[in-house]
Amino acid sequence: MxxxxxxxxxxxxxxxxxxxxxxxxxxxxxxxxxxxxxNDYHYETTWLHEVGAGTISPDKARYPISKVINDNVTFVIxxxxxxxxxxxxxxxxxxxxxxxxxxxxxxxxxETFGIPGLKEHALSLTNINTARQVREHIEYQFASWILGEVKDDSKLTIVVGGAGFTGIEFLGELGNRIPELCREFDIPQEKVRLLCVEAAPTVLPGFDPELVDYAQEQLRKKGVEFSIGTPIVEATAEGVKIKKGEGNTEFIKAGTVVWAAGVxxxxxxxxxxxxxxxxxxxxxxxxxxxxxxxxxxxxxxxxxxxxxxxxxxxxxxxxxxxxxxxxxxxxxxxxxxxxxxxxxxxxKGAVCSLGQEDAIGTAFGRKFTGKPASALKKVVDDRALYLVGGVGLTLKKGKFKFI
Ligand code: FAD
Known part of the structure; x- marks a missing residue:
């Protein structure tokens, strides 16, 4: 048979x-x-905000599928x-x-909800290559600023559309990466603008409000401005138009627009x-x-x-x-x-990172913030590796810097 x-x-x-x-x-x-x-590799989608910001390399976030399948499986790329x-x-x-x-x-x-120009002009954190593109695009903007005879500061403006998990985690990583980039490119950090634009009335819907307040405060300290309850209505090659109140719009000139609001x-x-x-x-x-x-x-x-x-x-x-x-x-x-x-x-709860050493989360019926939450996030990431590839893969690809 x-x-x-x-x-x-x-x-x-x-x-x-x-x-x-x-x-x-x-x-x-x-x-x-x-x-x-x-592809012949699996990528950790939940690490793409780190690849996009440039806090980890694309290779760190992927591994060959052949490492985790055995002879029972025929693998077709x-x-x-x-x-x-x-x-x-x-x-x-x-x-x-x-x-x-x-x-x-x-x-x-x-999901771009039919907003004009988003598909054409916004970048995304959908797979390893789009995340790599985000990282390289930001670096290119920084390099162009320093080379420009007339300094166009809008090149150093990064707009993130969406204050859900992906948008907030990405902004947290940028909070770590921007100071490094500024040092690398000799750019005064106050020239860089990080803006989070969200149509909904809240940040991180569904998360505990106390943790959300903590997250917003921490990101503000890293220089993130929030524009909440303000939908992006159009994206162009120059930036985004946002709706501010009835009949009012504002255009934000930005060198980088990353769309992270909906799948x-x-x-x-x-x-x-x-x-x-x-x-x-x-x-x-x-x-x-x-x-x-x-x-x-x-x-x-x-x-x-x-x-x-x-x-x-x-x-x-x-x-x-x-x-x-x-x-x-x-x-x-x-x-x-x-x-x-x-x-x-x-x-098993949820943990949202706010950069390499900060996070918010709920697990075991408790709330976590700061370094303990960040350590928890790394345990979650390592557990996903362990469930697929056992100890070997976890040791090779895992995150072990807990404090
Ligand atoms: P995926 O993991 O996206 O895999 C789809 C696979 O299909 C990929 O390997 C892709 O290459 C392949 N594929 C697609 N199209 C084709 C095609 N046409 N032909 C052949 N192959 C194809 N979730 C959490 O639980 N915790 C988190 O902390 C978290 N953080 C996130 C952070 C970011 C930045 C993002 C973007 C998402 C995050 N998520 C998180 C959500 C989570 O990553 C997704 O829910 C999860 O990846 C869905 O898994 P999946 O198997 O459905 O799809």
Whole structure:
């Protein structure tokens, strides 16, 4: 009898956790396991703010996928180009694949909400290369300022759109990096302007208000100005236009604009044949797609309601990894004709970094700030490495400077 084929798309937190669990649960006689990912490496998306600011190198934030998979898995480096769940065909740059079980873990894309000019003129922290581009763009602006006969200070203005997790963590890193860059380029630090523009009325929605106050205060000390409740209405090559009160707008000239305000699922979801909203699929409790019992969705492409709060679970690495583990088990259950398990989120808390040695967070029913929170963040980062690649990967890539 032909072995079933399990096809996993994407080697992010969700896809790779699915794979490392599948390779433990299912041997080569039972099924063929294929992983398709666009790069030969996995990158730590949750470290991209550090790559973007230049406080860690791009290489620190990635590792070869071959280091964490075994012979049970066939790894194909290819770009997924189309998914059709009705014909069970996946087209990739390395040819067409079919499957008995499909796991879609293709991650997120930036959501620009139709704001004119953002796609063309704003940078983003979406993957390792866009993060590298942010870092190099900022350095280029600093170099251009110092070389300019007439000093255009707007080159040294960095606007971050969004005061959610990504925006705040990035600003925290810039707080560390800007003084270094100023020394490197002989630029007086007071010339640099860091501005956080947020449409919503609060910073870090969902976080404990006391911790949010702490975060804002710490970032202000690092020179960050906040413009809250002021949506960006347009971006141009010169900067951004923000709405200030009814009928009033202000143009902020800026050399760098980074958009960090909103994500959606991967656009390939929208033509896959499964109903979606902003490219996210409302999955069943066992992580299967509605109407397609052989298709599982993991990570940021999945939409799942938290029954307790009535609100959707946020797109996080923590959730993606827990979903990956349950999906692997559920595929094994289905192959054994057993009932599937329901995904139950085990909320271990959240930590938002504010630079290399500062953070805010909640864990073990307690609130943390400063160095203890920053140490906790490093433990969280190391734990993600450990869950995928064990002690070896953690020792190689982990963060061990806790104080
Ligand atoms: P990803 O990890 O994004 O992986 C998607 C994978 O699919 C990638 O390997 C990509 O290369 C691959 N891929 C995409 N398109 C294709 C294609 N067409 N063909 C082949 N392969 C493809 N979450 C937390 O829990 N804690 C945090 O502290 C935290 N901090 C964050 C900080 C930043 C700066 C950012 C941007 C996000 C942060 N998040 C955090 C959110 C978290 O990173 C995401 O929720 C998580 O990465 C989602 O995992 P995923 O597996 O769905 O997708």
């Amino acid at each position: 032909k072995r079933p084929t399990i096809l996993v798309l994407g080697a992010g937190y969700g896809g790779l956790t699915t794979i490392v669990n599948l390779q433990k649960l299912i041997n080569t006689h039972e099924a063929e396991i294929i992983l398709v990912n666009k 290819a770009n997924v180009e189309n998914i059709d769940v009705n014909t069970k065909k996946v087209e990739t740059s390395a040819g067409e694949f079919t499957y008995d079980y499909l796991v879609i873990g293709l991650g997120f894309e930036g 959606r699922g991967n656009a390939l979801i929208e033509s896959s044949g499964i109903e979606s909203n902003r490219a996210r699929i409302a999955v069943h409790e066992d992580m299967r797609a509605p109407g397609f019992d052989d298709v599982f969705i993991v990570g940021d492409c999945a939409f799942l309601l938290n029954e307790d709060t009535g609100r959707p679970y946020p797109p996080t690495a923590q959730i993606a990894m827990q979903q990956g583990a349950i999906i692997a088990k559920n595929i094994k259950h289905i192959m054994n004709d057993e009932p599937t398990e329901v995904f139950v989120y085990d909320d």
